Amino acid sequence: MYQTIQLSSCVSVHGEFVEALKNGDVIVRDGDTVYRGRPIGKAARVQQRNYAEVKRPTNMGPFGIVT
Structure with a gap:
């Protein structure tokens, strides 16, 4: 399933849903x-x-982007 999210007022991302x-x-x-x-x-x-199966990022940078 795909989901669109808003990172800031002018930036959005459309990708594969991982977790709510x-x-x-x-x-x-x-x-x-x-x-x-x-x-x-x-x-x-x-x-x-x-949720133990979901690989969670440990290094979240600005705007929730993994660095």
């Missing part, structure tokens, strides 16, 4: 890059899944 966070943010992946931001439109549903 409790604070309303969504994580998406575009190739090897992972982004975190607010969903545009309807947010993806939080699915019951084993």
Whole structure:
């Protein structure tokens, strides 16, 4: 499933849905890059899944971009 998120007032990213966070943010992946931001439109549903399987980035830079 794909999701579009807003990183700032003029920057948005469209990528593969990875995870919906409790604070309303969504994580998406575009190739090897992972982004975190607010969903545009309807947010993806939080699915019951084993989150231990999801590889979470440990080095989030500005705008939620993995550095």
